[in-house]
Amino acid sequence: MATVQLFLKACLIMDQRVNLKWWLHFLLVCMLFGMSFGEVRYILPEEMQRGSVIGNVARDLGLKVTELDARRARVVAEGTSQLCELDTASGNLLITQRIDREELCAQAIVCILQYQLLLENPLQAYSLVLDIADINDNSPVFAVGKIQLDLVESTVLGRRFPLEIAHDPDLGTNSVREYKLSPNDHFALEISTQINGNAYPELVLKKALDREAQAEHVLKINGIDGGNPVRSGTASIHIRVLDANDNVPVFSQQVYKASVPEDSAIGTVIAKLNATDLDEGLYGEITYTFSHLSDKIGGVIEIDPVSGEVRLSGAIDYEDASTHELDVQAKDGGGQASHCKLVIDVLDVNDNKPIIEIKSASANVVENSKPGTMVALINIYDLDTGSSGRVTCRIQDGVPFKFVSEVKNYYMLVTDGILDRELQPQYNITVTATDAGSPSLSSVKVLTIVVNDINDNPPTFTQREYNANILENQPVGTFVMKVKAEDIDDGSNANILYQLSKDTKSEVSSFLTINSDTGELFTSLLFDYEQAVHFQIKVTARDGGDPPLSSTCTVNVFIKDQNDNAPVVLYPVQNTGFIAEDRVPVEAPKGYLVTKVVAVDADSGHNAWLSYRIIKATRPNLFMVGLHTGEIRTVRAFMEEDEPKQTVVVSVTDNGPASLSATATVSIEISDGLAVLNELFEFADASQDSNNLTLYLIIALSAISALFVLLISGVFYFKLCRHSYVYRSNNASLPMFPTTYCPPSFTDLNRCGTLMKDERYDSFLTTGSWRGDFRFASSTDTDTLKQRSAAYQKHTLRRASTDRATLKVRAGVPQPCYVFQ
Template identity: 65%
Template sequence: MVLYFFLIIPFVSGVFGEVRYSIPEEMKQGSVIGNLARDLGLDITELGKRKARVVAEGSKQYCELSTETGSLLVSERMDREELCAQTAVCVVQFQLLLENPLKVYSLILEVQDINDNSPVFTNGQIELELVESTILGRRFPLESARDPDMGTNTIKHYRLSQNDHFVLEMNKQVNANAYPELVLKKALDRETQSDYYLTISGIDGGNPLRSGTASIHIHVLDANDNVPVFSQRIYKAFVAENSPPGTLVTKINATDLDDGVYGEVTYSFSHVSDKTRGVVEIDGVTGEVRVIGLMDYEDVNVHELDVQAKDGGGQSSHCKLIIDVIDLNDNSPVISVKSASSSVSEDSSPGTMVALLNVYDLDTGSSGRVTCHITDNVPFRLLSEVKNYFMLVTDDILDRETHAAFNITITAVDSGSPPLFSSKVIPITVSDVNDNAPVFSQELYTVNIPENRPQGTSVIRVTAEDKDFGSNAKIHYSLQLKSDPAATSFLSINSETGDIFTSHPFDYETASHFQVVVSACDMGNPPLCSTCTVRVFVSDQNDNAPVILYPVQSSSFIAEDRVPLAAPKGYLVTKVIAVDADAGHNAWLSYRIIKATEPELFSVGLHCGEIRTLRPFYEDDEVKQTLEVLVEDNGPESLSATATVSIALGDSLPVVDELSDFGEDESAPSNSNEDLVFYLIVALASVSGLLLVLISSVVYVKLCRRSFYRGGASNLPVFPPTYGGPPHYSDVSRWGTLDDDSRYNSFMTTGSWRGDFRFSTGGSVGSGGGVGGGSGIGIIDYDTMTKRSLPPLKNDSLVRLTTSSAASLKPKPRGRLSVPRKV
């Protein structure tokens, strides 16, 4: 085969994008046919990137492309006789496909014949019966040898073995096919020799020569001087493909003028090709040719047969039978997927190629014209720019969250009658991109949690969902520090579950409510985020005991209150002042005496803490009286504090009428109950007027509070800053230790017009530097209406109010006590 490589000649057509190569048959697998990249002017590096490949219609590929060198290589054995049995010029077509963008080049291989087949006689033994009276020069057609090769490689001449009676001459049929004839040159004499044994050889024109032989047995008979004569030299018939067995194709007729046995004619095929064998048969008596196998136009569209008619005397003649097969629409379109992507990104732009299809039909004419369509209501379409090739491309924006996968059914229909169709399903998965941000189930979460819960207490779980898939849907929760760093420090969050926990116990007195912003971000690239707001309301617990503000409780000093010995019943002696840092019911305070020097001498107001006399003083009463007052809050488990009140009886002190209770004794339960019942009856009877009273009261309280804050209090004693420490105590002295004073109201206490304490808004009262940054503590002398300074006290010391002379005491404005509004 090396001698035939000179036949590989490329022809490149730049106009039609076509490359033609001429190659010998039977080239070895891997042999180089030609360099396509060079002949087409292609860059070798682009072949791999653009998925360059050679494709052919049908099941066999025969050749392939080397993307490394750009060469076209033989991949399967090519037998010209198998590819083009009866065709002088054997051409095989291929296509070179390049993607992105799609480009198709036509490749034509002209397969040249080599002398790889020897001539063959169908019948290796030729039997002839000749009458001895056969005239000289009589010709006897012999069977031609068959050589599948073409051109010079086919049979060129025949040679007959040496003899004295016969010579070999060539004759031509109507179609110019040559066949040998045995010519009688010397008269036969059956009595001298009745049988002749000759050898005929068929020799081709190849290099080296190939030959085939057959034996000729000539039996000399008595006279039979007529041969069968066909009615036609060439019979031509038409038969539809896929005709059922038994279908009559044609009838051959030959006659012999001889009588008897010599006139009886029998029919047979003298030569049948491999593709025709088993397709048709001839009745040896009637000459009818019928279908016995599959008549397939796509396999063989023309059958050529040599028919022999032989009489009883052994003489025969030949004719040609040509059967044209009529094509029918018996082949469904073929859908071949040349390239396909299993998935496409949902952000792909319209027009993105998903699959490349080769659609063809083996039928001819209108039966071979194919149209394609795909499933309705899908965001894809078919696009064809090259004959028989279709691109499946996106036709709209894809959304994985709406439709994550498609099964695209591609249907190909030919134009035959009736039309045939075929379909193929191409599964396509839409791959996810991060195009959806997490969405919280609520934009605002509200939660109530008691104070003092331990660290790590679960507060609430926030949840968000992401419509994306995989890592794009995995959510990470976090607290936004920028929103409120102080509030964020109270909480921590589980980044995976969204559970929010306390970072440390809450203190209602420090912060009663706050809000944080929770961010949910997915794990996409770039990540998408959304936020929600969590409002936390801290509910108060009874965790603060009452704090005694007055009288000051100290181990080294206890303020002493003095009361005139002549004080009447109900005289205001002093007042226990206490506050509770809690709120609501937990801050409601009640007062009661638990221990006293004279148990029946003093009483304390249950809610106001005022200590009054229950009877006038007697001479035998102790001059020094000590009371222990228990102050309790109203919590579920009440907390308490004890105040020790020291009272001194003095003869020189004047009795101030304003400090006496001219009404009923508030400690008397019967009068209090009667008054309560009375007020309840009035309230129930005056429902319509209650609203007006409430509105007036609110206005009045607001005005009182405003006047209280704005009014001067320089003449009243002030509380040291030690007792401004707990949160939510009113800081009207501007020491800066309390929260917003708008949370507190002023209230009038029972008998407060007779002498009360109030917080000062000024700076220092005394001359000496006291506690609280320069504020001193002093007393008011009602005799001289002047302030006298006291020595600086400790932080837990308070001032007490004294009177020295009732005669010179002038009426003073009513005092107000500032207490927490919730009390």
């Protein structure tokens, strides 16, 4: 139906005076169209406007219009330029460029353009054949606008003079059909048909010339084609009347035939023309010229004007034209001329490599594609003919692809194995096309196949577990560390977002925040080493795939201690308005233990190491304090001028980088009512080694004479009680360690603090233990002999429990601390 409609359109444009030969040609085309399978043939006139509709391809092929967009339908040319396109919205085939039949097919009787309609998913190809019909769009043109003729006045009546023909690129009735000569008295115009079938205008002398009457005649000749409307071309004829030149050149043949291989070298002689003239002298000298040469052949073939040899002056190509018909003129010196035709057949040789054209829009394939998935569509053809035009193609071995061909000259590249983008993201497929010529020619083209990614790999952390250290008291937003995960996928599938895992404990998840793009962790609150020394958090890395994949890592955060707690004095209790007094015998010797300043630091490690120094005293150089023990001892024996009440201010400093300190005010009363044990005086000036040796001897002696020691201790105890050597006080007046100095938050998580976990402290002071020490125990004991025991005088602080991992003062009812003097 489309063919009939287009034929009717062509008929309206073309001349109605169609000869029988054209009708036979058209019927033959229609018969070929009726016998073809899988192709649609359209007949259309040349020079149609851009955007004109050639035909509805969807209707003619039985396709649905909606399929065209869905299956990415498109029209591709086979070896020619793209002169039409498919409107997928309507299914119409539209003109996109100017179609000039003479430019495309020159003088060929049939002008056929071959196109392919390609559809994908699944791949289908249909052949589209455009038969370009000629219209009268060219005017006849004479090779020269001015024709020179020299005639002798003795020329006999009826003499014929062949003239240049007018050239019209159109065919059939649109070509030159007649010639007209301007009115004159001496000449008439007649058309002569030669052996080759071409019609030449000839000037016929009807009236005798008289050079003396008219030496020059100027005529005009019109070449008129048979188109509708008609077109014409004009040339002028200038005739000079000369003396007698009554012989014209005569060719030995009316038609010369020659052949030349298309790969012949420049300068190759194709043919030699021969014309003779019976005249002598100037009238017998013959000059050979081409009557008309087209633009394509003008720089390829030349003729020697003297010898008549026809040579190659450029490269001649069989694919441009297989046959060339040339009109040759032989003119003598008197202006007489004759014509012949030279037919040159170009012999095809295998001089064209196969052409490889990629017709698919893209060469991408998803990595999980099944075997047999089409990746690319390739058109391979050869401009040569015969065996030289038969092409075979192949790809290299070792790639998961193969060629499948279902349409002539079209090859589908399909998958032939499993693809994995992470192993190989792209393939460079080398397509080799080889023709069957001798020798054969090959073409190679590299096709890059990109393997598109799918989300088949989860993010992977560079470490399964990270450790981070951060100082306590750092401001909110302090950078902690950066976790990093990698995803070997590509594109959005490799875009990683970080977040705190839902598996993290709820009370810990608020400790840190994370930058979802970079994986950087920042603090979201202030950390206190004394509250927590370590916590664990989990981070999840999730990619941007659909569905997304994720993995988790563990981050261990260790809080490092800072010196942010000043020492706290536990004893003596520094209550406002009241400071407990420590009593010391006036007979106390040098080195006598008066009391001990007890302080704690909630920090850990070096930050909790305490140093004691006297910064102020009522009487300088009377008392000294142990640098690390806090024990206050006498520097010398008391003298009468010493005040009975002494005040000593002790500075307690920790060992932090920026040390913190506290002060303790100690009130000491020198009393002569207290006795000093004489048996202990000998140890006043002994060295520490002697002290230790004495302690070991006392322990050994106590172990051997346990019963004796117990008896003596009991007697001594009752004796002291009878003489009131022990100072007693009710609970209300005894100094105690207030709970404010022992908050429940005191915790030594590093096992290096000055207070121990889960301990309650009771204290007492012996009256004569100048070598002794305060003892913190779980119960109160006033056994004086027991206090004199070296086992009770060795250590200042005793741990009451076996668990010494952390320090924590229990909250609850405070236990009173007693001091005995």
